[in-house]
Amino acid sequence: MIDKEKEKCLECGSKNVVRKGKSKTKFSVKQIYKCEDCGKRFVSDLRNKSYPIKIIMNSIVTYNLGNNLAETSKIIKKRFKVEVPEKTVYSWVKEFDKICSYYRTRDKAVKLFKPKDTVFIKIFRHLQLYKYRYHKAKVEFFVRNKERYLATLNTSNLPTSVSQHDCPTPIR
Numbered sequence: 001m002i003d004k005e006k007e008k009c010l011e012c013g014s015k016n017v018v019r020k021g022k023s024k025t026k027f028s029v030k031q032i033y034k035c036e037d038c039g040k041r042f043v044s045d046l047r048n049k050s051y052p053i054k055i056i057m058n059s060i061v062t063y064n065l066g067n068n069l070a071e072t073s074k075i076i077k078k079r080f081k082v083e084v085p086e087k088t089v090y091s092w093v094k095e096f097d098k099i100c101s102y103y104r105t106r107d108k109a110v111k112l113f114k115p116k117d118t119v120f121i122k123i124f125r126h127l128q129l130y131k132y133r134y135h136k137a138k139v140e141f142f143v144r145n146k147e148r149y150l151a152t153l154n155t156s157n158l159p160t161s162v163s164q165h166d167c168p169t170p171i172r
């Protein structure tokens with residue numbers, strides 16, 4: 001979040017600064033300021049959140065797989081050819097914490113599995129190929145805390161009974 005009143009010159013610390021246009025890169029818009037006291041220009045890099053949602057989600061998922069911030073940044077760069085600073089990844093992880101509750105169990109998961117081993121993938125052959133995968137740490141936690149986990153589920157939205165007529169006919 002940008003606080004206009006606290007924008008200070010990076011060179012002399014003066015608050016006597018004026019806006020001098022914007023610097024646009026592919027994924028960010030930065031405000032350029034000029035200090036009226038020392039004449040130096042500086043850029044506010046606080047507002048750089050306009051990355052595509054795909055990159056944001058990929059960063060969070062990559063981090064939650066157990067990669068640290070530096071590794072996540074590196075993987076995203078390799079995957080999308082986009083530079084995402086570690087502090088940006090961290091801000092996304094914190095910001096999406098409320099939605100992606102997995103963040104809270106990540107620390108424990110990291111001790112159990114290495115990032116590359118966290119998701120189990122197997123291809124099954126049965127008339128056609130099936131790709132099956134699951135998150136090993138999540139299953140591990142589920143098994144350990146099954147009772148507690150089930151108790152936290154909100155079952156009030158589920159239908160009270162499901163009759164056979166309600167089952168959709170398989171589509172072939």
Ligand SMILES: [Zn+2]
Nearest residue numbers: 009012035038
């Ligand atoms: Zn200055």
